[in-house]
Amino acid sequence: MKEQRHILIHGKVQGVGYRFFATRVARKMGLKGWIQNMRDGTVEALVEGEKKAIDEWLEELKEGPRYAEVTKIDQETKEYSGRLPDFDVKF
Numbered sequence: 382m383k384e385q386r387h388i389l390i391h392g393k394v395q396g397v398g399y400r401f402f403a404t405r406v407a408r409k410m411g412l413k414g415w416i417q418n419m420r421d422g423t424v425e426a427l428v429e430g431e432k433k434a435i436d437e438w439l440e441e442l443k444e445g446p447r448y449a450e451v452t453k454i455d456q457e458t459k460e461y462s463g464r465l466p467d468f469d470v471k472f
C-alpha cells in the first residue's frame with residue numbers, strides 16, 4: 382500500500398549530515414520526496430512510497446548518521462499523490 386507522510390525530526394539533526402544520510406537511504410529504498418532544515422533546528426521531510434519502505438526508512442532515521450541525536454519524530458499520514466520527485470535535499 383502506498384502513502385505519503387509528512388515528518389518532523391527533533392534533536393541534534395542539523396550540521397551532522399542528517400539530510401544527506403536520509404536522502405541516501407530513501408533513494409536506496411525507492412522512496413520519493415524531499416527533506417530540509419527548518420529555522421527552529423528541526424528537520425522536515427515529505428516522503429512517498431510503500432508503507433513498509435517508509436516504516437523501514439523511519440527506523441533508519443531514528444538512528445541517523447554518526448553524530449545525530451534524534452529525540453522525537455512526529456509524523457502525519459496523508460494520501461498518496463504520485464507527484465513527488467526523486468528524493469532530494471531541499472534548500
